[in-house]
Amino acid sequence: MSPGVNVELISAALHLDVQTGLWQADADTAGPIAYPAHQNDACFRLEDGSFWFTHRNKCLITAVRRFPPDGFILDVGGGNGAFMLAMLKRWTRLEGVVFDLPGVAERTRAKIAVLAESARCTVEAGNAFERVTEGADCYVLSNLLVSMADDEATEILQNCRRAMAGRGTVIVVEWIMPTGTEQPDEFRRWDTASMDLNMLAIDGALGWRVRTRDEFEHVIAAAGLVLTRVVPTTSAVSIIECTGT
Numbered sequence: 261m262s263p264g265v266n267v268e269l270i271s272a273a274l275h276l277d278v279q280t281g282l283w284q285a286d287a288d289t290a291g292p293i294a295y296p297a298h299q300n301d302a303c304f305r306l307e308d309g310s311f312w313f314t315h316r317n318k319c320l321i322t323a324v325r326r327f328p329p330d331g332f333i334l335d336v337g338g339g340n341g342a343f344m345l346a347m348l349k350r351w352t353r354l355e356g357v358v359f360d361l362p363g364v365a366e367r368t369r370a371k372i373a374v375l376a377e378s379a380r381c382t383v384e385a386g387n388a389f390e391r392v393t394e395g396a397d398c399y400v401l402s403n404l405l406v407s408m409a410d411d412e413a414t415e416i417l418q419n420c421r422r423a424m425a426g427r428g429t430v431i432v433v434e435w436i437m438p439t440g441t442e443q444p445d446e447f448r449r450w451d452t453a454s455m456d457l458n459m460l461a462i463d464g465a466l467g468w469r470v471r472t473r474d475e476f477e478h479v480i481a482a483a484g485l486v487l488t489r490v491v492p493t494t495s496a497v498s499i500i501e502c503t504g505t
Protein backbone atom coordinates (compact mmCIF):
# COMPACT_ATOMS: atom_id res chain seq x y z
CA MET A 261 0.00 0.00 0.00
CA SER A 262 1.37 3.42 -0.94
CA PRO A 263 2.06 5.77 1.95
CA GLY A 264 -0.64 8.33 2.56
CA VAL A 265 -3.52 6.31 1.11
CA ASN A 266 -6.59 6.81 3.25
CA VAL A 267 -8.30 3.43 3.14
CA GLU A 268 -10.97 4.55 5.63
CA LEU A 269 -11.91 7.40 3.34
CA ILE A 270 -12.15 5.07 0.35
CA SER A 271 -14.23 2.43 2.15
CA ALA A 272 -16.43 4.99 3.84
CA ALA A 273 -17.80 5.83 0.42
CA LEU A 274 -19.43 2.39 0.14
CA HIS A 275 -22.78 1.31 1.51
CA LEU A 276 -24.49 -2.07 1.54
CA ASP A 277 -27.47 -2.19 -0.81
CA VAL A 278 -29.92 -4.36 1.15
CA GLN A 279 -31.88 -5.28 -1.98
CA THR A 280 -28.96 -6.65 -3.97
CA GLY A 281 -26.67 -7.51 -1.06
CA LEU A 282 -23.86 -5.67 -2.86
CA TRP A 283 -21.62 -2.90 -1.60
CA GLN A 284 -22.31 0.17 -3.69
CA ALA A 285 -20.81 3.62 -4.07
CA ASP A 286 -23.25 6.52 -3.84
CA ALA A 287 -23.04 8.87 -6.79
CA ASP A 288 -22.34 11.78 -4.47
CA THR A 289 -19.73 9.98 -2.36
CA ALA A 290 -17.90 8.17 -5.16
CA GLY A 291 -15.20 10.83 -5.18
CA PRO A 292 -12.69 9.08 -2.95
CA ILE A 293 -12.84 5.95 -5.10
CA ALA A 294 -13.01 7.52 -8.52
CA TYR A 295 -9.92 9.66 -8.59
CA PRO A 296 -10.39 10.73 -12.20
CA ALA A 297 -13.39 12.95 -11.83
CA HIS A 298 -12.49 14.20 -8.40
CA GLN A 299 -8.71 14.43 -8.76
CA ASN A 300 -8.13 12.15 -5.84
CA ASP A 301 -4.42 12.13 -5.03
CA ALA A 302 -4.57 9.06 -2.82
CA CYS A 303 -5.95 6.84 -5.58
CA PHE A 304 -3.43 8.21 -8.09
CA ARG A 305 -0.54 7.34 -5.75
CA LEU A 306 -2.00 3.92 -4.99
CA GLU A 307 -2.09 3.00 -8.67
CA ASP A 308 1.23 4.63 -9.46
CA GLY A 309 3.21 2.57 -6.99
CA SER A 310 1.31 -0.68 -6.99
CA PHE A 311 2.90 -4.04 -7.59
CA TRP A 312 -0.08 -5.15 -9.67
CA PHE A 313 0.25 -2.38 -12.26
CA THR A 314 4.02 -2.75 -12.48
CA HIS A 315 3.73 -6.50 -12.97
CA ARG A 316 0.83 -6.21 -15.41
CA ASN A 317 2.66 -3.66 -17.53
CA LYS A 318 5.68 -5.98 -17.82
CA CYS A 319 3.37 -8.80 -18.94
CA LEU A 320 1.68 -6.54 -21.48
CA ILE A 321 4.95 -5.39 -22.96
CA THR A 322 5.97 -9.00 -23.43
CA ALA A 323 2.70 -9.86 -25.14
CA VAL A 324 2.53 -6.73 -27.27
CA ARG A 325 5.82 -7.84 -28.80
CA ARG A 326 3.75 -10.26 -30.86
CA PHE A 327 2.38 -7.34 -32.84
CA PRO A 328 4.89 -4.58 -32.18
CA PRO A 329 3.23 -1.22 -32.35
CA ASP A 330 4.99 1.28 -34.54
CA GLY A 331 4.47 4.94 -35.14
CA PHE A 332 2.09 6.90 -33.00
CA ILE A 333 0.16 5.40 -30.09
CA LEU A 334 -2.67 7.01 -28.15
CA ASP A 335 -3.36 5.57 -24.70
CA VAL A 336 -7.00 6.48 -23.99
CA GLY A 337 -7.52 6.70 -20.23
CA GLY A 338 -3.78 6.16 -19.94
CA GLY A 339 -3.79 7.16 -16.26
CA ASN A 340 -0.32 7.56 -14.76
CA GLY A 341 1.32 6.81 -18.13
CA ALA A 342 3.10 3.73 -16.81
CA PHE A 343 2.08 1.50 -19.73
CA MET A 344 2.98 4.17 -22.29
CA LEU A 345 6.37 4.75 -20.67
CA ALA A 346 7.07 1.02 -20.70
CA MET A 347 6.21 0.88 -24.41
CA LEU A 348 8.38 3.90 -25.21
CA LYS A 349 11.31 2.32 -23.38
CA ARG A 350 10.85 -0.92 -25.29
CA TRP A 351 10.36 0.62 -28.77
CA THR A 352 12.66 3.56 -29.16
CA ARG A 353 11.12 4.94 -32.37
CA LEU A 354 7.62 4.97 -30.98
CA GLU A 355 5.85 8.20 -30.06
CA GLY A 356 2.85 8.43 -27.83
CA VAL A 357 0.12 10.47 -26.26
CA VAL A 358 -1.38 9.70 -22.86
CA PHE A 359 -4.97 10.92 -23.03
CA ASP A 360 -6.92 11.29 -19.79
CA LEU A 361 -9.35 13.48 -17.89
CA PRO A 362 -7.92 16.88 -16.89
CA GLY A 363 -7.14 16.14 -13.22
CA VAL A 364 -5.23 12.95 -14.05
CA ALA A 365 -3.56 14.43 -17.15
CA GLU A 366 -2.16 17.25 -15.08
CA ARG A 367 -0.43 14.87 -12.65
CA THR A 368 0.80 12.55 -15.41
CA ARG A 369 2.22 15.49 -17.38
CA ALA A 370 4.24 16.60 -14.35
CA LYS A 371 5.45 13.05 -13.76
CA ILE A 372 6.57 12.50 -17.39
CA ALA A 373 8.10 15.96 -17.89
CA VAL A 374 11.23 15.04 -15.94
CA LEU A 375 11.83 11.73 -17.76
CA ALA A 376 13.94 11.11 -20.88
CA GLU A 377 10.86 9.66 -22.64
CA SER A 378 9.14 13.06 -22.46
CA ALA A 379 10.72 13.90 -25.84
CA ARG A 380 8.47 11.25 -27.43
CA CYS A 381 5.46 11.50 -25.14
CA THR A 382 2.85 14.17 -24.67
CA VAL A 383 -0.08 14.18 -22.29
CA GLU A 384 -3.44 15.47 -23.45
CA ALA A 385 -6.41 16.32 -21.28
CA GLY A 386 -9.78 15.36 -22.67
CA ASN A 387 -12.95 13.36 -22.25
CA ALA A 388 -13.03 10.26 -24.45
CA PHE A 389 -16.85 10.42 -24.47
CA GLU A 390 -16.50 13.64 -26.44
CA ARG A 391 -13.50 12.91 -28.67
CA VAL A 392 -10.07 11.35 -28.80
CA THR A 393 -7.02 12.68 -30.64
CA GLU A 394 -7.02 11.87 -34.35
CA GLY A 395 -4.48 10.10 -36.51
CA ALA A 396 -2.87 7.56 -34.18
CA ASP A 397 -1.73 4.22 -35.59
CA CYS A 398 -2.88 2.43 -32.48
CA TYR A 399 -5.45 3.32 -29.79
CA VAL A 400 -4.92 1.57 -26.46
CA LEU A 401 -7.80 1.26 -23.98
CA SER A 402 -6.44 -0.46 -20.92
CA ASN A 403 -8.64 -1.17 -17.88
CA LEU A 404 -11.09 1.42 -19.07
CA LEU A 405 -14.12 -0.45 -20.42
CA VAL A 406 -14.50 -2.63 -17.32
CA SER A 407 -15.86 0.39 -15.46
CA MET A 408 -18.39 1.28 -18.11
CA ALA A 409 -21.81 0.16 -19.29
CA ASP A 410 -22.09 -1.30 -22.79
CA ASP A 411 -23.40 1.89 -24.40
CA GLU A 412 -20.56 3.90 -22.84
CA ALA A 413 -17.94 1.37 -23.94
CA THR A 414 -19.36 1.49 -27.46
CA GLU A 415 -19.35 5.30 -27.46
CA ILE A 416 -15.64 5.45 -26.62
CA LEU A 417 -14.76 2.75 -29.14
CA GLN A 418 -16.76 4.66 -31.77
CA ASN A 419 -14.76 7.80 -31.01
CA CYS A 420 -11.56 5.79 -31.51
CA ARG A 421 -12.85 4.44 -34.83
CA ARG A 422 -13.68 7.96 -36.01
CA ALA A 423 -10.26 9.23 -34.94
CA MET A 424 -8.52 6.32 -36.75
CA ALA A 425 -10.03 7.44 -40.05
CA GLY A 426 -10.18 3.99 -41.59
CA ARG A 427 -6.75 2.70 -40.64
CA GLY A 428 -4.94 1.59 -37.52
CA THR A 429 -5.70 -0.68 -34.62
CA VAL A 430 -7.55 -0.52 -31.35
CA ILE A 431 -6.08 -2.57 -28.51
CA VAL A 432 -8.37 -3.24 -25.57
CA VAL A 433 -6.63 -4.59 -22.46
CA GLU A 434 -9.11 -6.25 -20.13
CA TRP A 435 -10.00 -9.25 -18.04
CA ILE A 436 -12.16 -11.70 -20.01
CA MET A 437 -14.74 -13.76 -18.13
CA PRO A 438 -14.47 -17.45 -19.04
CA THR A 439 -17.65 -19.27 -20.08
CA GLY A 440 -18.58 -22.95 -20.49
CA THR A 441 -15.45 -25.05 -20.70
CA GLU A 442 -13.02 -22.10 -20.78
CA GLN A 443 -10.45 -22.32 -18.01
CA PRO A 444 -10.75 -19.70 -15.22
CA ASP A 445 -7.45 -18.02 -14.37
CA GLU A 446 -5.53 -19.13 -11.29
CA PHE A 447 -4.15 -15.81 -10.11
CA ARG A 448 -4.50 -15.07 -6.41
CA ARG A 449 -4.85 -11.28 -6.75
CA TRP A 450 -6.49 -9.12 -9.38
CA ASP A 451 -7.86 -12.28 -10.95
CA THR A 452 -10.84 -12.22 -13.27
CA ALA A 453 -13.45 -13.32 -10.72
CA SER A 454 -12.30 -10.84 -8.04
CA MET A 455 -12.19 -8.06 -10.58
CA ASP A 456 -15.76 -8.85 -11.63
CA LEU A 457 -16.89 -8.76 -7.98
CA ASN A 458 -15.07 -5.46 -7.45
CA MET A 459 -16.76 -3.92 -10.44
CA LEU A 460 -20.19 -5.22 -9.42
CA ALA A 461 -19.66 -3.82 -5.92
CA ILE A 462 -18.50 -0.41 -7.09
CA ASP A 463 -21.13 0.20 -9.73
CA GLY A 464 -22.68 -3.05 -10.96
CA ALA A 465 -26.03 -1.31 -11.20
CA LEU A 466 -24.59 0.89 -13.93
CA GLY A 467 -23.23 -2.05 -15.91
CA TRP A 468 -19.65 -2.21 -14.66
CA ARG A 469 -18.41 -5.79 -14.99
CA VAL A 470 -15.89 -8.14 -16.54
CA ARG A 471 -17.17 -9.10 -19.99
CA THR A 472 -17.06 -12.42 -21.76
CA ARG A 473 -15.45 -12.59 -25.18
CA ASP A 474 -18.93 -12.57 -26.79
CA GLU A 475 -19.87 -9.46 -24.81
CA PHE A 476 -16.70 -7.74 -26.02
CA GLU A 477 -17.49 -8.74 -29.61
CA HIS A 478 -20.92 -7.16 -29.17
CA VAL A 479 -19.69 -3.72 -27.95
CA ILE A 480 -16.82 -3.75 -30.46
CA ALA A 481 -19.14 -4.57 -33.39
CA ALA A 482 -21.65 -1.94 -32.23
CA ALA A 483 -18.83 0.61 -32.55
CA GLY A 484 -18.19 -0.47 -36.15
CA LEU A 485 -14.96 -2.30 -35.32
CA VAL A 486 -13.98 -5.94 -35.80
CA LEU A 487 -12.36 -8.08 -33.12
CA THR A 488 -9.44 -9.69 -34.96
CA ARG A 489 -7.74 -11.63 -32.18
CA VAL A 490 -7.32 -12.09 -28.45
CA VAL A 491 -3.79 -12.45 -27.10
CA PRO A 492 -3.48 -13.86 -23.57
CA THR A 493 -0.75 -12.44 -21.33
CA THR A 494 1.01 -13.85 -18.30
CA SER A 495 -1.10 -11.60 -16.08
CA ALA A 496 -4.87 -11.92 -15.69
CA VAL A 497 -5.64 -9.50 -18.51
CA SER A 498 -5.76 -10.23 -22.23
CA ILE A 499 -5.11 -8.04 -25.24
CA ILE A 500 -8.07 -7.73 -27.58
CA GLU A 501 -7.03 -6.48 -31.00
CA CYS A 502 -9.57 -4.71 -33.22
CA THR A 503 -9.48 -3.03 -36.61
CA GLY A 504 -11.92 -0.84 -38.51
CA THR A 505 -14.47 -2.54 -40.76
Ligand SMILES: C[S@@+](CC[C@H](N)C(=O)[O-])C[C@H]1O[C@@H](n2cnc3c(N)ncnc32)[C@H](O)[C@@H]1O
Pocket residue numbers: 295296297313336337338339340343359360361364386387388389401402403404
Ligand atom coordinates in the same frame (compact mmCIF):
# COMPACT_ATOMS: atom_id res chain seq x y z
C1 LIG B 1 -8.44 2.11 -14.12
S1 LIG B 1 -7.60 3.46 -14.79
C2 LIG B 1 -6.57 2.64 -15.97
C3 LIG B 1 -5.31 3.40 -16.26
C4 LIG B 1 -4.40 2.78 -17.32
N1 LIG B 1 -5.05 2.73 -18.60
C5 LIG B 1 -3.94 1.43 -16.91
O1 LIG B 1 -4.36 0.43 -17.49
O2 LIG B 1 -3.13 1.35 -15.99
C6 LIG B 1 -8.84 4.20 -15.86
C7 LIG B 1 -8.37 5.51 -16.43
O3 LIG B 1 -9.33 5.98 -17.38
C8 LIG B 1 -9.51 7.36 -17.23
N2 LIG B 1 -10.81 7.76 -17.75
C9 LIG B 1 -12.02 7.41 -17.27
N3 LIG B 1 -12.99 7.97 -18.00
C10 LIG B 1 -12.36 8.69 -18.97
C11 LIG B 1 -12.84 9.51 -20.02
N4 LIG B 1 -14.14 9.69 -20.22
N5 LIG B 1 -11.94 10.11 -20.83
C12 LIG B 1 -10.60 9.94 -20.62
N6 LIG B 1 -10.10 9.16 -19.64
C13 LIG B 1 -10.97 8.55 -18.82
C14 LIG B 1 -9.37 7.56 -15.74
O4 LIG B 1 -9.09 8.89 -15.41
C15 LIG B 1 -8.24 6.61 -15.39
O5 LIG B 1 -6.99 7.22 -15.50
